[in-house]
Amino acid sequence: MKVKLSHVLAVLVFLLLIGCSGGRPGQEQDLLRMKSSRETKKVIFILVDSLMASSIDEGIAENRLPTFKYLVEHGQYYRDMVSSFPTMSVSIDSSLLTGAYPDVHRVPGLTWYSSQEQRVINYGTGPMEVLRNGIDSTLADALIHLNGKHLNTRIRTIYEELDELGLTSGTINGLIYRGNTEHKLTIPKWIRRTANMAETITVKGPDFLTMGALSNPLIGKKKLKDGLVNKLGFNNGYAIGTLNHLIATDKLPDFLLVYMPDLDQSLHQKGPADLDGVEKVDRQLQQVIRAFGSPEKALREAVIIVAGDSGMTQLLPANKGAVIELPLLLGKENVMRTGESATENNSIILAVNETMAYVYSLEGQRLLEGIASVLRQDPRIDFIAWKAEDWVSVVQGGSGSRLRYKRNGGLTDAYQQSWQVEQDYSVLDLQVNERAGTVAYREYPDAMRRLSAALQSHEGSYLVVTAKPGYELADMSSPRHVEGGGHGSIRRKESLVPLIICGTDLKPDYLRMVDLKPFLLKLLTDVGEEGRMSVKNKRSGGDERVPDGVQ
Numbered sequence: 001m002k003v004k005l006s007h008v009l010a011v012l013v014f015l016l017l018i019g020c021s022g023g024r025p026g027q028e029q030d031l032l033r034m035k036s037s038r039e040t041k042k043v044i045f046i047l048v049d050s051l052m053a054s055s056i057d058e059g060i061a062e063n064r065l066p067t068f069k070y071l072v073e074h075g076q077y078y079r080d081m082v083s084s085f086p087t088m089s090v091s092i093d094s095s096l097l098t099g100a101y102p103d104v105h106r107v108p109g110l111t112w113y114s115s116q117e118q119r120v121i122n123y124g125t126g127p128m129e130v131l132r133n134g135i136d137s138t139l140a141d142a143l144i145h146l147n148g149k150h151l152n153t154r155i156r157t158i159y160e161e162l163d164e165l166g167l168t169s170g171t172i173n174g175l176i177y178r179g180n181t182e183h184k185l186t187i188p189k190w191i192r193r194t195a196n197m198a199e200t201i202t203v204k205g206p207d208f209l210t211m212g213a214l215s216n217p218l219i220g221k222k223k224l225k226d227g228l229v230n231k232l233g234f235n236n237g238y239a240i241g242t243l244n245h246l247i248a249t250d251k252l253p254d255f256l257l258v259y260m261p262d263l264d265q266s267l268h269q270k271g272p273a274d275l276d277g278v279e280k281v282d283r284q285l286q287q288v289i290r291a292f293g294s295p296e297k298a299l300r301e302a303v304i305i306v307a308g309d310s311g312m313t314q315l316l317p318a319n320k321g322a323v324i325e326l327p328l329l330l331g332k333e334n335v336m337r338t339g340e341s342a343t344e345n346n347s348i349i350l351a352v353n354e355t356m357a358y359v360y361s362l363e364g365q366r367l368l369e370g371i372a373s374v375l376r377q378d379p380r381i382d383f384i385a386w387k388a389e390d391w392v393s394v395v396q397g398g399s400g401s402r403l404r405y406k407r408n409g410g411l412t413d414a415y416q417q418s419w420q421v422e423q424d425y426s427v428l429d430l431q432v433n434e435r436a437g438t439v440a441y442r443e444y445p446d447a448m449r450r451l452s453a454a455l456q457s458h459e460g461s462y463l464v465v466t467a468k469p470g471y472e473l474a475d476m477s478s479p480r481h482v483e484g485g486g487h488g489s490i491r492r493k494e495s496l497v498p499l500i501i502c503g504t505d506l507k508p509d510y511l512r513m514v515d516l517k518p519f520l521l522k523l524l525t526d527v528g529e530e531g532r533m534s535v536k537n538k539r540s541g542g543d544e545r546v547p548d549g550v551q
């Protein structure tokens with residue numbers, strides 16, 4: 001297939017703007033909306049894509065992360081918050097902002113197959129897949145349908161709830177942003193030449209909504225890194241620059257989510273052990289502290305939360321069989337090619353999310369176990385799972401060992417969820433105490449709830465397949481990350497993320513991404529006397545010593 005350079009550029013820029021938007025030069029509507037009568041701390045939630053606790057700990061030990069060290073020493077530091085599954089940003093962010101798993105919020109992954117529309121939904125996994133699926137449909141899914149239709153309209157985001165409570169909110173470069181306030185997003189002419197899209201799109205978001213240069217309420221007020229070479233603003237520098245402007249001008253909304261994507265891109269290339277990207281994040285967090293004037297003042301005026309969204313696994317070199325080519329395992333003639341329509345001969349559809357994949361059967365449930373029996377023979381496959389009525393069946397790659405489970409049984413986990421579990425507990429590395437009636441998770445955190453949520457996240461007959469550490473799954477045109485980092489699966493390395501909370505003693509009921517929304521709402525509506533402060537004294541000066549490295 002011959003592709004014009006302009007098409008490739010449009011796709012590449014789009015991939016840097018997954019789920020993003022357009023702009024309204026010179027307008028101040030967003031800033032004017034953020035006035036609040038509350039005399040309490042603002043809440044700033046900084047979400048760092050692929051930030052891991054192991055990197056924070058190593059960097060602090062080597063004296064390379066002074067800002068992280070300060071935040072850890074002056075706040076609550078948790079190394080093992082459980083992310084959503086699959087461990088892909090759009091699903092994770094949806095869980096964070098709705099307080100629900102994918103069986104409720106209905107965003108199954110970065111790519112998935114809609115049986116209702118009879119097509120693969122792809123928010124931007126890689127250039128070749130975008131081109132094969134069609135630039136028009138990919139842009140429409142990411143810009144319009146992700147927040148407007150795919151994210152369950154029957155469940156409210158934190159932005160919608162805060163608006164109903166009379167509180168203000170905002171997001172800087174957040175992938176999931178649905179709220180109650182209308183915003184006009186502008187699509188540049190050079191993108192419209194490639195994709196059939198209108199010049200402006202109306203979406204609903206929080207009071208303050210920005211996504212790089214294409215949706216920038218600060219045009220004419222602050223110069224930000226939003227040129228083409230800076231990924232049109234979809235970068236950490238733009239996000240932190242916007243945040244610092246809001247702090248300096250006393251324009252922070254009651255709740256603000258700041259998304260920082262750069263570390264993820266770095267670790268995909270260099271692998272999860274690389275600390276250079278984490279050092280850059282540390283310096284950018286230091287800029288945020290400086291914007292307040294001092295660390296003490298920052299934590300007196302705001303609750304600052306820093307969290308990762310997923311971890312990463314180190315992938316093997318290509319010559320070690322790092323890439324599991326699913327079409328080769330299942331027979332190319334049986335698998336629908338990306339961008340094509342299904343026929344009688346290709347009854348299998350793949351939606352690969354790096355180290356996790358959905359494998360669909362167009363012949364219904366009866367074919368699923370047959371597909372699973374083929375996949376389980378590859379020892380690089382971790383497990384294959386599918387649902388059958390109330391049960392979830394799981395078969396282990398290589399060994400073929402089996403487990404099945406369903407809800408509402410005699411075993412209770414740490415999250416007060418009850419389960420009935422049969423057969424081989426080791427398939428999901430469960431620690432069962434039948435006498436006490438308890439089940440504990442080891443290698444696969446909150447595995448039964450997260451796995452069943454993925455298997456009920458959308459309609460259709462499909463398997464969930466995951467790869468063992470060191471390997472990633474692939475379709476014919478999906479991106480590869482050999483010798484770099486990968487995520488998507490449900491194992492600890494990719495599922496457990498750090499959470500740092502500064503400026504409050506409150507903490508979530510459980511350390512799961514899905515439990516952060518009620519925690520944030522409690523912070524914003526029930527902060528107690530220790531969190532209150534006078535707005536008129538908010539910016540008062542004072543001699544406050546700045547710790548070494550945090551200025």
